Amino acid sequence: xxxxxxxxxxxxxxxxxxxxxxxxxxxxxxxxxxxxxxxxxxxxxxxxxxxxxxxxxxxxxxxxxxxxxxxxxxxxxxxxxxxxxxxxxxxxxxxxxxxxxxxxxxxxxxxxxxxxxxxxxxxxxxxxxxxxxxxxxxxxxxxxxxxxxxxxxxxxxxxxxxxxxxxxxxxxxxxxxxxxxxxxxxxxxxxxxxxxxxxxxxxxxxxxxxxxxxxxxxxxxxxxxxxxxxxxxxxxxxxxxxxxxxxxxxxxxxxxxxxxxxxxxxxxxxxxxxxxxxxxxxxxxxxxxxxxxxxxxxxxxxxxxxxxxxxxxxxxxxxxxxxxxxxxxxxxxxxxxxxxxxxxxxxxxxxxxxxxxxxxxxxxxxxxxx
Amino acid sequence: xxxxxxxxxxxxxxxxxxxxxxxxxxxxxxxxxxxxxxxxxxxxxxxxxxxxxxxxxxxxxxxxxxxxxxxxxxxxxxxxxxxxxxxxxxxxxxxxxxxxxxxxxxxxxxxxxxxxxxxxxxxxxxxxxxxxxxxxxxxxxxxxxxxxxxxxxxxxxxxxxxxxxxxxxxxxxxxxxxxxxxxxxxxxxxxxxxxxxxxxxxxxxxxxxxxxxxxxxxxxxxxxxxxxxxxxxxxxxxxxxxxxxxxxxxxxxxxxxxxxxxxxxxxxxxxxxxxxxxxxxxxxxxxxxxxxxxxxxxxxxxxxxxxxxxxxxxxxxxxxxxxxxxxxxxxxxxxxxxxxxxxxxxxxxxxxxxxxxxxxxxxxxxxxxx
Numbered sequence: 001x002x003x004x005x006x007x008x009x010x011x012x013x014x015x016x017x018x019x020x021x022x023x024x025x026x027x028x029x030x031x032x033x034x035x036x037x038x039x040x041x042x043x044x045x046x047x048x049x050x051x052x053x054x055x056x057x058x059x060x061x062x063x064x065x066x067x068x069x070x071x072x073x074x075x076x077x078x079x080x081x082x083x084x085x086x087x088x089x090x091x092x093x094x095x096x097x098x099x100x101x102x103x104x105x106x107x108x109x110x111x112x113x114x115x116x117x118x119x120x121x122x123x124x125x126x127x128x129x130x131x132x133x134x135x136x137x138x139x140x141x142x143x144x145x146x147x148x149x150x151x152x153x154x155x156x157x158x159x160x161x162x163x164x165x166x167x168x169x170x171x172x173x174x175x176x177x178x179x180x181x182x183x184x185x186x187x188x189x190x191x192x193x194x195x196x197x198x199x200x201x202x203x204x205x206x207x208x209x210x211x212x213x214x215x216x217x218x219x220x221x222x223x224x225x226x227x228x229x230x231x232x233x234x235x236x237x238x239x240x241x242x243x244x245x246x247x248x249x250x251x252x253x254x255x256x257x258x259x260x261x262x263x264x265x266x267x268x269x270x271x272x273x274x275x276x277x278x279x280x281x282x283x284x285x286x287x288x289x290x291x292x293x294x295x296x297x298x299x300x301x302x303x304x305x306x307x308x309x310x311x312x313x314x315x316x317x318x319x320x321x322x323x324x325x326x327x328x329x330x331x332x333x334x335x336x337x338x339x340x341x342x343x344x345x346x347x348x349x350x351x352x353x354x355x356x357x358x359x360x361x362x363x364x365x366x367x368x369x370x
Numbered sequence: 371x372x373x374x375x376x377x378x379x380x381x382x383x384x385x386x387x388x389x390x391x392x393x394x395x396x397x398x399x400x401x402x403x404x405x406x407x408x409x410x411x412x413x414x415x416x417x418x419x420x421x422x423x424x425x426x427x428x429x430x431x432x433x434x435x436x437x438x439x440x441x442x443x444x445x446x447x448x449x450x451x452x453x454x455x456x457x458x459x460x461x462x463x464x465x466x467x468x469x470x471x472x473x474x475x476x477x478x479x480x481x482x483x484x485x486x487x488x489x490x491x492x493x494x495x496x497x498x499x500x501x502x503x504x505x506x507x508x509x510x511x512x513x514x515x516x517x518x519x520x521x522x523x524x525x526x527x528x529x530x531x532x533x534x535x536x537x538x539x540x541x542x543x544x545x546x547x548x549x550x551x552x553x554x555x556x557x558x559x560x561x562x563x564x565x566x567x568x569x570x571x572x573x574x575x576x577x578x579x580x581x582x583x584x585x586x587x588x589x590x591x592x593x594x595x596x597x598x599x600x601x602x603x604x605x606x607x608x609x610x611x612x613x614x615x616x617x618x619x620x621x622x623x624x625x626x627x628x629x630x631x632x633x634x635x636x637x638x639x640x641x642x643x644x645x646x647x648x649x650x651x652x653x654x655x656x657x658x659x660x661x662x663x664x665x666x667x668x669x670x671x672x673x674x675x676x677x678x679x680x681x682x683x684x685x686x687x688x689x690x691x692x693x694x695x696x697x698x699x700x701x702x703x704x705x706x707x708x709x710x711x712x713x714x715x716x717x718x719x720x721x722x723x724x725x726x727x728x729x730x731x732x733x734x735x736x737x738x739x740x
Binding site for chain 1: 414489578610
């Protein structure tokens, strides 16, 4: 018996353990050629299973078979990147059958690559960085996208500050929004001048903080966020990335709560920002007295000034969005006051299906090529 | 009625929607001063709820009260960073009461900061980058840690290639392992010479791929991984980061499957690596004939050669690890053959509780200061 043989016996065991097949997972989601999709979940003891996410307008009930497998077929769905979960007797469950990374998403393919697809093009980088926010006396995280070629090329880049929605965080635009792949694709296709994108955490005080409750909560959130952005994040980015530092090369955009923050911070600070965009903005966080927000009366009274300050003011919303009426009224009020605004009304609801496409539409308009 | 008033009404509604309180979440996990921890989950219709994760040796059963709330108190637990989930009638559920990010983890604090804690020190960066692997004809992702000061300082850095375990991916060392915070803390405390860490995806063929099954699967995984690492990842890193490119400044380490990959690739390639470490290595993936692995007989026959080639050969394992016996036998065989090896036997099992501490122990030994 050689030493080699001595070694092999126990290690082979370990190898077999690693190779041992798991119980066969149900094939789910099962995307059919006609773009209908079947979902399957084994939950013999559950009494109600719902399908939730941006692929359905309201939660859909699955049917249980005699083996305890719950099933539903929906669609046909429009080609897109969808997010979903199950609600099993009220508890959120990630589909154990989904082999994608992350297992909460799947793609219904179209005839060609879509804006968010991973393609064989040059790729930029996402940077994840902790920093000490002096204004909030807290260590916070920011995600920064640098475009392909950033490492090797010498130039400076314009910057977009891009804000997430309520209940999300600084990782949402990269994880759910695929900001890096969308911009990589636009740059590869010659549609976008390379830029840097900065994604900070949008809550001055996270929803669980005592400071996130009480009568002055919205005002505190708003002023804390603005201070962190202006006094900490922007200087941090300018000290660590090759970006232009003038207003002409600085834009701000966001979705939902972040859309309101972008409009609020952007319009209040023309000395910092020259381009402003709100995706399905939750305008209450800008305009309500509780938010301690922007003085819209003053803006509306000086449309010529606003128009001279901002090269782009863009607002988009889906007609199925619960915020649609408020966004429509807001944009009509601005437009009828003479403020130059691009208002983009699409179908769809308050979901990433719209926000990814708004980003792909707005990004090339921010800092035109040439 | 001024325009300002017109604006306020609908937006105030939106603001109130955002501020609307969710149903009160149960306080869970509830970490008591004596370091016992209570878990609570509301699941009135469930028939069995288990607590799983690295905080318990085996899944623990929760008790249900008349209101449908399931509860268990465990511990006292040693101060550490724990990961857990519930199993509700066999389905994995993330604790809806946990307000941490991610909601799958919580910290039992000790008397001072621990190795993985977010501290007010200088922080490095995590870089997330997609690349085209020519050897695997696939677009893959790699995560790279650069130390504090990387942007501003001019020097080159040594590199550690750090590999994840079975069922995990390239994000595991940063998300579960907190590699960036551990290294930031060691550097801040003057215990670690700054280095770059590269975390590739360890499967040549993901577990769901047809190429991950069949008689030659282990051999195919092993050779595919080695080719991607050597022909794609290392050149990519050297083209894009300021790192030394000689074997003296290149180390490889990993956990479980990745521990075996590190030992396999490291010991087989002394021209590339001078330091090698395996954390709880699943040695079957190196040593079994099925793996098409390393020729250990040849290594054991030439201990002096091995000792002259490798500045560090480190293996660690916990006594409660199911792989413990195999790792112990392996290290005894190497040592008794005259191969210089640091073998670190700890308590604990096959979990991140050990792997984070192994990293903190090994990192400073790789490229000594001074």
